[in-house]
Amino acid sequence: MTKKIDFRPVILAGGSGTRFWPRSRRARAKQVLALDGERSMLQQTVERLSPIAGNEKVWVITNELLAAEIESQLPGVPRSQIVEEPVARNTAPACGLAAFLVEKSNPDAVIGVFPSDHVIGDEPRFLKIIQRGVQLAASGDVMVVLGIEPTRAETGYGYIETGDSGPADLDDSALRVRRFTEKPSRNRAEEFVAAGNYFWNSGMFLWSARTLANAVREHLPEMAPLLEEIASCYGTPEFEQVFAKLYPKCENISVDYAILEPRSAKGEHYSRLYCIPAEFGWNDLGSWESLYEYQVETRSRGDEEGNVAETSGLMTLDSVDNYIYSPKKFVALVGVQDLVVVETEDALLISHRKHSQDVGKIVKELAATGQTELL
Structure with missing residues (x-):
């Protein structure tokens, strides 16, 4: 300055x-x-x-x-x-x-x-x-x-x-x-x-x-x-x-x-x-979809089929443009496209990438039903 x-x-x-x-x-x-x-x-x-x-x-x-x-x-x-x-x-x-x-x-x-x-x-x-x-x-x-x-x-x-x-x-x-x-x-x-x-x-x-x-x-x-x-x-x-x-x-x-x-x-x-x-x-970065797009655009992650994954191992067959987070497990993808799969110790999310903006609705439903341990 x-x-x-x-x-x-x-x-x-x-x-x-x-x-x-x-x-x-x-x-x-x-x-x-x-x-x-x-x-x-x-x-x-x-x-x-x-x-x-x-x-x-x-x-x-x-x-x-x-x-x-x-x-x-x-x-x-x-x-x-x-x-x-x-x-x-x-x-x-x-x-x-x-x-x-x-x-x-x-x-x-x-x-x-x-x-x-x-x-x-x-x-x-x-x-x-x-x-x-x-x-x-x-x-x-x-x-x-x-x-x-x-x-x-x-x-x-x-x-x-x-x-x-x-x-x-x-x-x-x-x-x-x-x-x-x-x-x-x-x-x-x-x-x-x-x-x-x-x-x-x-x-x-x-x-x-x-x-x-x-x-x-x-x-x-x-x-x-x-x-x-x-x-x-x-x-x-x-x-x-x-x-x-x-x-x-x-x-x-x-x-x-x-x-x-x-x-x-x-x-x-x-x-x-x-x-x-x-x-x-x-x-x-407002959703899993935007994170996926960013990492593909910047080539920070992603394979030749457009799959972005953080896993202990990954194998794909006829699977493209997916986002996978399961750092402690080997993951195999067969015939799937445009998915978001996120695993933690107590929860598993599976969503279409285009619907990842709606994940917040799941959180609201968990709160409404008293499942506070997942919040």
Whole structure:
């Protein structure tokens, strides 16, 4: 970076990752699993940011079920900066709390919000784009979102519509944001890709602590006092009690809906909301299907028949395009195609790849029927 900026990554790691059941459980959610490589998704997220932000600058927002595992995986992150939500809430309360916590020590610090379950193929390029975004976010009352150049008419992602170029004196590649659109229909997604000025919403945001805290005060006036009171108790014996009392009163709403969409509604020349187009091998691993596709595309795994397997041995006969996880057993595939087979010590999942998004419904049914030992 051309000027020294206090950069604080905030990693959102509170999700349960139900679509990766049975490997993902309440106390072993997907972000603490090594789904792609030997390091967990969370460890990879922190490590790729380490060249521009040491572990002592990192904050992790999680829950009490995952906190101990996260602490063991990230020994360099201060335990006090692994914040345990007392109840599950969406990204707006988590981001807002981080803003008020960081604002206490340095309102000018730039907060980078990062989901804990993404994979990045080109990490050097990723870091260069983050550095540019940090510079832009530090320039004033500015919000920055990383937009991924779409490669297909994906209906599972949100989209960012962009307009004019941003401030040439800061970053002439940044584009002003016109509006956000949540997961569109197939026809609309095709229109977005054809238009050329739409990008996938990566869920990665950059803004100063002051900018985000003020945005929470403006757009979430009922939530802001709750989060400010929680933050004011941080580091005191009363913190956990106040956190547990007030946080459940916060609205369950995403930062996109609560802050970014109202900001974009001001008009692209007034909102100071910018998108930096990015292409660095990004993938949002949201299901067994997306993990399979990523590993085939990157050739990190997969045989000549398109089978991706983590087993003690594999034999195939007339079987193509399957995902198999059974690390302690030899597996034979005969005449099957497009399957997901995942074995753990106490459960076995068999699904068609195209239906792997529905695995979360199994988890809901297990909860509804009281089979909590499988959660």
